Amino acid sequence: MQDLKDKKDLRKELYALLGKLPGRDKPISVEVVSTEEKDGVIIQKLLMDINGLERVPAYFTKPSNAGGKLPVVLFNHSHFGQYEVGKNEFVLGRKEMQSPPYAVALAREGYAGLCLDSWGFGERSGRAEIDIFKEMLWKGKVLFGMMVYDNLRALDYLVSREDIDADRIATMGMSMGSTMAWWLAALDERIKVTVDLNCLTDFHTLMEKGDLRLHGIYYYVPDLLNHFSTSKINSLISPRPHLGLAGRFDPLTPLEGLEIIDSNLKEVYANDGAPEAWKLKIYDVGHEETKEMREDILDFLRKWL
Template sequence: MTHPGGREPAAPIPGAPPPSGFESPAVLDGALPVFHERLKDELTFPLAWGTSPIRDFPAWREAARATVERHLLQPPDDTPFAPETADEQRAGGYRRRILLFNVTRLSRVRALMLVPDGEGPHPAVLLLHDHGSRFDIGKEKLVRPWYDRARLSSARAWADRCFGGRFVGDELARRGWAVLAVDAPGWGDRSGLTYESQQALAANLFNLGSSPAGLMAREDQRAAAFLASLPEVDTERVAALGFSMGAYRAWQTAALSDHVRAAVAASWMTGLKEMMVPGDNALRGQSAYFMLHPGLARHLDLPDVASIAAPKPLYLTGGSEDPLFTAAAVEAAYSRLRAVWRSQHAEDRLHTELRPGLGHVFAPGAQDGAFAWLDAWAGRPRRPGGPERRGPGR
């Protein structure tokens, strides 16, 4: 190959030291690119609230949401839901349903819904499951699977590991909340993934003009719209709740969906630069593809995306000993979120906490705090012809 200047490039001399300034014959430093610090320095998040030249918050929120939407790599979807009830059974204080509906133009899914006894419409929660590298169960991580013994065994083990033995959806249903849980692509009824095959799924979705994170985000938007459309549900009192990857999904859905009016996110909040450090779990790839919108970091940081939800009520909880998110990284992200809600005179609508001694779990004490906050936000269920009591932060 001839050099543009017309001369052949000099051949490397075997055994000679590298030219001055030559970085390394390797591209990786552990799991990170050897030049990762320079790439991080280039990330200035120019669209973040307070940095962006847009000073009107509603206009900023519209521009920021449009930017996230572009990076989902999934077009908006208005496919009719066409719901069917495949099964309904009574439980103590609520009804259990298996529903079928079109979550997008691409997929018809089986979902679990719990509906409290009594006259509605009821406040409702979209339950968003975690990753956990456990793919045989998804929605069953949060709603007790009464219909499948094998999944019940797996789900009980997961509830013991992450939720203090509780099924979060059943707990909420007993408190008077309607809940809906849907499998993300790769989990539960839509399983087939293994830890290693996540990379192949991501690569093939990228080649097809899509992404795992974008597909999941669009499905979560659609699930929220479906939940809000149901006659048993009060459309003004629809919340999202999730743990771990489900927490990421919860605040992301609150940012991207007008149907979600409040959110609870347990054990997933950090800044991107704080996450991209040696030893962080995200550097392993694989599961990270479900929380990665290619190119979005050139515009917005992770807390900036969550900030699109402002001034909606948002409850963030985590553990001080979580090995996946350092307390310092979480507090830095919390501080940025508090500044956004404060700028909108909505400090009382944002709750941030790190519970001492807790790891990567959504323990019963943390659940009780979150449930009480949801109850206060929603107020009492409406009564026909009667006034509605509203809790703080609505």
């Protein structure tokens, strides 16, 4: 089994690559803007003061008939160049994903959920992503680092809620949200279950294929490849359960790279005594969620969360 101290040190090293981040001890304040009930789901619109720079809009959801402490899924929205969508993907869905939206699907399974607008998306859109990236770089910040930071603070908020079971937290997302999910789980052991959909990309394979242009500018963390591979980051999730789903015809996740990651993580999970907790499944589709994928995701959550 990999030394736990080694993993702790690697998490610190990985976090340090994310640029100059605000402190993690800043008090969090949250305003409930509105509450509605729809399709058996209570939907709270929140404004979260979590980074000291700008308030972060988010949706918190839970089943209408919920009682006691609930398991929760920290949901990360995708990109698709559709900056106006953001967290609305969680409650309204999108054409690249199955129906119903995940806020409804998760509530039907008895889970609460939280999804926030990432930098430059949803109610935080208006400025070009490339402009945000460049300004942050000048100031020693990393756009993806600030995105990760917001989600880690959202996790801090979730564990503070009386209606949340802090021992039953999952994270998931598609595309950009997939990348966020495995970064978050690698960095924070409070996340017990990880599901990544259509963005488990081997960095080195992507570079060798000359396809770096396929991912948004947010994706690129300075100096990362001098310290970590995709497999090495994901190894920090082990032995916690992790499901990866990919499309065979998705150019964002080259098959050669998926094979490398799968082989490496099978070895890591075996060495950590949990070979059944890692699973990669490849479907004959492109960059989308199919009905079969949705069923497999919900089955995985039922088993492990």
